[in-house]
Amino acid sequence: MSTEHSTRPRPLSPHLQIYRLTITMAMSIGHRLTGAALYFGALLVTWWLIALASGPYSYAIFQVFLGSWPGQITLLGFIWALIHHMLGGIRHLLWDSGLWIDPPAARKLAWTTLVGSVGLTLVVWLLSFSTASIQ
């Protein structure tokens, strides 16, 4: 064995920057990011439940936060992440079952996740405004 052999730079496997961004890749990354975000979103749900259990004063503090601009943006982001991760999960369950796994169908399914999550979030948001205006 020559020493030259071991000092030569070893071949590296190509990483993210080498590949063209595809919709399936983007949705895979999006699934992981929304999943991680929901980990912290769970804290928001827990705060909500504890505030409601603690009494009117604690709940009022929670409502002031949720009604503020940062609170509304957090809530909108949470709802979108929840729906996006749910649709992504359904996509993965379909792929696990061997359905729509061929490239054209997989791409269509990935686009459906994105379009569906944005569309459903808007529907939920508009419905919330209508219930809020009734109450």
Place this chain on the structure above:
Amino acid sequence: MTDMRTPRHRVRGLGAAGSGTAHFWLQRVTALANIPLVLGLIAILAALAGSSYETARELLGNPLVAIALLLLVVSASFHMRLGMQAIIEDYVHKPALKTACLVANTLIPATIAVASIYALLRISVGS
């Protein structure tokens, strides 16, 4: 190719980590359970938009709503632990830090679950 595993090991089929497909399977079972439960949570949140403390208290005191949310807390806390475990194992490679992250990843979902279950029971049972 010669299989170096013992027959017993092959029969148990649990692989290098010793837990076989348990992680994979529980991730998918909880994913399936989360679908209707998350839809329920979204419906509850939308219904409560702009509502008072009393209305929220009344809705979450309803047995069916409370049971659905309790199921979601259990299913989602297992699901988030498994998901975050995969992220930690992918990106955190220093042994001590990785262990610390994995321990935190058991304690955080457990705390979230117990706190949420306590709050839901308190709302349902009263005071």
